[in-house]
Amino acid sequence: MxxxxxxxxxxxxxxxxxxxxxxxxxxxxxxxxxxxxxxxxxxxxxxxxxxxxxxxxxxVISSAPISQLPTTAINALLHYASRSNDSYHMSHGEMKSISDVLRRCPPPCNLLVFGLTHETLLWKSLNHNGRTVYIEENRYYAAYFEEIHPEIEVFDVQYTTKAREARELVSAVKEAARNECRPVQNLLFSDCKLGLNDLPNHVYDVDWDVILVDGPRGDGGDVPGRMSSIFTAAVLARSKKSGGNLRTHVFVHDYYRDVERLCGDEFLCRENLVESNDMLAHYVLERMDKNSTQFCCDRKKRSVSAFS
Missing domain, CATH: 1.20.5 (Single alpha-helices involved in coiled-coils or other helix-helix interfaces)
Structure with a gap:
């Protein structure tokens, strides 16, 4: 089809x-x-x-350079901190002395501060790439401060001494310098009357590069003096472990007062004093041998360079 x-x-x-x-x-x-x-x-x-x-x-990450605050930022912090209406704040010159040391401190810098003061946040900021720890006598204020500033690491401690007992206590420590009050020791196990042995264990394991003594209160005979904090600073500085930076800068505020000057002379030593005025004394201490039995030597006052 x-x-x-x-x-x-x-x-x-x-x-x-x-x-x-x-x-x-x-x-x-x-x-x-x-x-x-x-x-x-x-x-x-x-x-x-x-x-x-x-x-x-x-x-690679750990070897990256640690940045520091720009000079302009440091100067601004010092400027505004020194213009406070608080009558107990440090002067610009005093804060700058401490700031200059922190700037030269090899990072990461370990800073230990006795006392919560007007400058507390300043020290934390200036040492922003290091570790900053505060020791405070008032446990309630320490807890309150840490609550409103959680970035702050603060521990409270109970001082058992009185400022009016300073000379008696210093004499007792000098007599026990070969035993429980040795200049090189682990204070966690110390029975020395001026040694602070109730801080957290890890505080004693840190090699502190800078120590500032600005507490506890010392403006009366019946309040805790700064004998224990100065003695503890002296031992921590001399008991640094081998390796790294073997020098520690110790600052003592209110140096015009009898207790601060007495304990500074006995435990931090005049030969280590590199700068002082009525309000602030600056010492540079070197690590000591573990068998040392005296804090100060008989040599004449010598000049110690900072972080050489």
Whole structure:
């Protein structure tokens, strides 16, 4: 039977089996591409780990230079801190003396401060890449201050001495300098009357680079004097472990008072005094041998450079 139209037309029939085969080929191709992609990613990750091991990454990060506050920022902090209406704040010159030492301190710098004062936040800021720890006599104020400033690390301590007992206590310590009041010791296990042995254990394990004694109160005979804090600072400075910076800068505020000057002379020693005025004394102490039995030597006053 003939039909009208183009006699060259052809009819093509596709068998259902061929359609199924095409779909299967596409699925196989997709699966192959997925497997290849996953294998490539795993190979890349493995190669990266092989080139840069994890411990090498840590060393690269730790070896990155530690930035310090710009000079303009330090000057601004000192300027505004010295313009406080608080009559007990330090002068600009006193704060600058401590700031200059902190700037030269090899990072990370360890700073120990006796007393929460007007300058507490300043010291933390100036030593922002180091560790700063505060020791406070008033446990309630210490807890309150740490609550409103959680970035501050402060510990409270109970002083058992009175300022009026200073000379008697200093004499007793000098007599026991070969035993429980040695200049080099772990104060955590000390029975010395002026040694603070109830601080957290890790405080005694730190090699302190700078120590500031600005507490406890010492403005009366029946309040805790600064005999214990000065003695403790003297022992911590001389008991530093070997290696690293073996010198410690110790500052004593209110140096015009009898207790501060007496304990400074006996435990920090005049030969280590590098700068002083009526309000602030600056000592530089070197680590001592563990068998040392006296705090001060008989040599004449000598000049000690800062962080040489």
């Amino acid at each position: 003939k039909s009208g139209g183009n006699t060259n037309s052809k009819l093509i029939l596709v068998h259902p089996y061929i359609q199924k085969q095409t779909s299967s080929n596409r699925l196989c191709l997709l699966a192959f591409v997925s497997i290849f992609t996953i294998a490539s990613l795993l190979t890349l990750l493995y190669t990266t780990d092989s080139i840069i091991p994890s411990k090498n990454v840590s060393s």
